[in-house]
Amino acid sequence: MASKKENIETKEKPSKPKGEVVIHAKGIKKSFGEKEVLKNITFDLKRGENMVVLGKSGQGKSVTIQCVVGLLKPDEGELQVFGEEVAGMSDEELKQLRIKIGFLFQSGALYDSMTVRENLEFPLTRVLKLKDQAEIDKKVEEVLDNVGLLDAIDKLPSDLSGGMRKRVGLARTLIVNPEIMLYDEPTTGLDPITSREISELILHMQQKYKTSSIIITHDLECARITADRIVVMNDGEYIAEGSWKELQKSDNELVRSFFNETT
Amino acid sequence: MAEQVITGWRKWMLGIGEQCVFFGRFFQNIFAGGFEWSEFVRQCYEIGYRSLMLVGITSFIMGFVLILQLRPSLVALGAASMLPKTLAVSFIREMGPVITAIICAGKIASSIGAELGSMKVTEQIDAMEVSGANPIQYLVVTRIIATSLMVPLLSIIGDVIGLLGGFLALNINDKISFTLYFQKCMGSLDFSDFLPAVIKTVFFGFAIGFVGCYKGYHSDKGTESVGIAANSAVVTASLWIFVIDAIAVQVTSLLFYK
Numbered sequence: 399m400a401s402k403k404e405n406i407e408t409k410e411k412p413s414k415p416k417g418e419v420v421i422h423a424k425g426i427k428k429s430f431g432e433k434e435v436l437k438n439i440t441f442d443l444k445r446g447e448n449m450v451v452l453g454k455s456g457q458g459k460s461v462t463i464q465c466v467v468g469l470l471k472p473d474e475g476e477l478q479v480f481g482e483e484v485a486g487m488s489d490e491e492l493k494q495l496r497i498k499i500g501f502l503f504q505s506g507a508l509y510d511s512m513t514v515r516e517n518l519e520f521p522l523t524r525v526l527k528l529k530d531q532a533e534i535d536k537k538v539e540e541v542l543d544n545v546g547l548l549d550a551i552d553k554l555p556s557d558l559s560g561g562m563r564k565r566v567g568l569a570r571t572l573i574v575n576p577e578i579m580l581y582d583e584p585t586t587g588l589d590p591i592t593s594r595e596i597s598e599l600i601l602h603m604q605q606k607y608k609t610s611s612i613i614i615t616h617d618l619e620c621a622r623i624t625a626d627r628i629v630v631m632n633d634g635e636y637i638a639e640g641s642w643k644e645l646q647k648s649d650n651e652l653v654r655s656f657f658n659e660t661t
Numbered sequence: 662m663a664e665q666v667i668t669g670w671r672k673w674m675l676g677i678g679e680q681c682v683f684f685g686r687f688f689q690n691i692f693a694g695g696f697e698w699s700e701f702v703r704q705c706y707e708i709g710y711r712s713l714m715l716v717g718i719t720s721f722i723m724g725f726v727l728i729l730q731l732r733p734s735l736v737a738l739g740a741a742s743m744l745p746k747t748l749a750v751s752f753i754r755e756m757g758p759v760i761t762a763i764i765c766a767g768k769i770a771s772s773i774g775a776e777l778g779s780m781k782v783t784e785q786i787d788a789m790e791v792s793g794a795n796p797i798q799y800l801v802v803t804r805i806i807a808t809s810l811m812v813p814l815l816s817i818i819g820d821v822i823g824l825l826g827g828f829l830a831l832n833i834n835d836k837i838s839f840t841l842y843f844q845k846c847m848g849s850l851d852f853s854d855f856l857p858a859v860i861k862t863v864f865f866g867f868a869i870g871f872v873g874c875y876k877g878y879h880s881d882k883g884t885e886s887v888g889i890a891a892n893s894a895v896v897t898a899s900l901w902i903f904v905i906d907a908i909a910v911q912v913t914s915l916l917f918y919k
Contacts, residue, residue, distance in 0.1 A: 467791045496793040507788035509780075524695075524794040571792070 418445045420578055420610050421466060426475035428461055435461050436472070437634035443578070443610055448601070450613045450621040452656065453631035459614040460504075463580040466612070467499055468492045479578070497525055500571030500609070504583040506563035508555040514566050515551050518542065521574050541569045544606065545599060561592035565599065572607055579604065579611040585620045597623040618656065630656065683875050687805060690797045701803040708769050708804075709811035713818065715768060716761050720819035723760055724752060724826030732834065741835065745842050746849035748827040753850055757820040758858050759906055762865035765812050766898035770873035773804055774894030777877025778887040786878065801878065805870035812866030813859050853917035861909040868901040 421443040428436040435458035443449050451459050464470040465477055468484050477484045479495060487495065508517050518538045522528045528537075542548045545565040555563060564584060571579065584600060585593035597620040604611055604624075613624050621628055622642055630638040630645065630653050638645055638653045646657045727748055735741055777800060780786050789796040828842045873894045880890035 469787060469791060493793045493795075496791050499791070501788070501791040503784045503788055505783055507784040509785055509789075510783070520789075521792045521794060524799070525792055567788075574792070 419443065420445050420480060421612070422476065422478040422481075423462075423466075424476040426462070426465065426472045426477055428458070428465065428470065428472050435634055436465075439475070439634075439636060441629060441636065441639075443612060445577075445610050446608060448604055448611045448613065448624050448626045450615060450625035450628045451631055452615060452618070452621050452628055454616060457631050458634045459631055460582050463501070463582060463612055463614060466578075466580060467496055467501055497574060498577045500574070500576035500579045502564070502567050502571055502579065502581045502584055504586055506555075506560075506567035508558075508563055508566055508570070510555045513552050513554055514542070514547070514558075517555070517566060518570050518573055521570060525574055537573055541573045542566075544572070544603070545569045559592075561588050561596060564588070564596055568596075568599065568603065572603060572609075575607065576609060579607075579609045581611060581613040581615070583614055583616070585615060585617045590619070593617060594619060594623070596620075600624050679879065680875055683878070684871070686797050687801055687871070687874075690795065690802050691806075693795075693798065695795070695798060697799050697803050700799055701807055704803050704807035705811055707772075708765075708807050709814060712765060712768055712811070712815055716764055716815045716819045717822045719760055719764055720757060720823035721826035723756060724748065724823035724828075725830040726826075727751065727756065727823075728827045728830035729833075732831075742845075744831060745827070745837075745845035749824060749846035749849050750854060752823045752827070753820050753854050754858055755906075757823055758816045758862045758865065759902065760823075761816040761819045762812060762862065762869065762902045763899060765808070765815065765866070766869050766902060767895055769808060770869045770876075770894040770898035771891040773808075773870065773873030774877040774880075775887055775891035777874060778880035778890035779877075781878065781880050782882055782884060782887055801874045804874055805867060808870030808873075809863055809866040812869060813862040816862040816865075817859070853913070857909060857913040857917065861905060864905045864909070865902050868905060869898045872898040872901060 419442045421441075423442075424440050426436050426439040427434070439462055441449070451462065453459050461470060465472050466479060466484065468487065471485055480498070482491070482495070484492075484495070508514075509520065512520065515538055518541065519534055522534050522537060528534050538551070539548060542551055545568055547562060547565050547569065550558060550562060550566070555566070558566065568584075579600075581600060585596050588596060597617075600611070600613065600620075601624050603609070611624075613620065615621055625642060628640065628642060628645055629636045630650075632652055638648050638650050640648070642657075645653055648654055648657075728744060731744060731747055732741070735743055735747065777786070780800070786796050786800070789799065824843070824846055828837070828839065831837055831842065876890045876894040876897065880886040
């Protein structure tokens, strides 16, 4: 598996991360009623980087990326995307920001009354306001081909398997060429083989579309395949940060317990 | 106990506030440009055409039953000839619009509530929002305008079918020609019977669409919420129909029947 990642890196990743910070979060806090979900979240995501947030379910991992796209507002702290504070944005500014951010939901969140083609056309016609049907068709077919689902173009989401739905969801977010990709549990509910395929697809797409990504997961295999950097989250806080190899040797017992599962 | 009552009231007031904000967003998006014509046409088909059979059958039965119920009383008073007029006035002014609206509240408000609720639960609305598209424009504006137009149309069709039901019921015991029956019906009606009835059905349609969209759009996460959204949409929309009807009667009386 590691050798496959190395192959992709040497073959397709032409440029190193430029180092520019695209998401800057400092001291983010978020509570729902009495429950404090995010306690003090601080991180930077650099351009071209894949950052994996690893942690058990219910630790507030998804809340972090929902704050990034403005679906939720942090109670405290700074959260800047491309140098702009998200909390202070107007609706129009938020819309413009969201065009630059792709969000892959846990379920794929495909519009179930539309075919795969219509799902993919939706952001092109509503967000990018494309009118030329030939151009739209070309983009739809190209991105579906990239995720290996060109044959499913006229199917309804209900006719697709879980893995196929995630691939189409990924295609729908990538079709507008986002600069940042946020993945919310991309491999949850999938069998190990499909999980690995999705993880490899995420890595491949990141290299092809040159995106910066935050991948929320509790799947260690997904983290191992996709991560440039891993942060481990527990009880609303980041408790460790580093590469796969560094975290395997962590002094923190909880972090080690995570990684020992696969070693 | 007191705390529960206070919490309940607070929640209710917050709900009112949320509905005002939702109405504001709907209103703002009507004029925001980029109206979703294809989705609007699809909704008109779903809401209008697909409810036609149900509204038609119900109206026909109501017209039929009303004549059978009215006949003994009017015959006893020696006013059997008043049957078409009585039916026409009661059906056009009140029965037709209210029955159509209640049927639509049951069928349309619940289906909109369940559809949007399910989209909320499966994160489709969030996906639309984070993609930079406008879910209010696509999902809410189209549905509310479609219900505001289709319910009056269904009500007018329901009125005609209801009068046909009445004609059939009248011919069980009495003989009356189709032309004479409709002449008697139409002769007893004027502008002040039609216009307020049509106008109030626009408000009924708006209430059905708005409540369905609001309940679905603001449903909680979890599959149970879809059922709650659908159920709550029917109950609230039905209640609003009666409230609007009561207000409409007062306004109509002030304007037309001084």
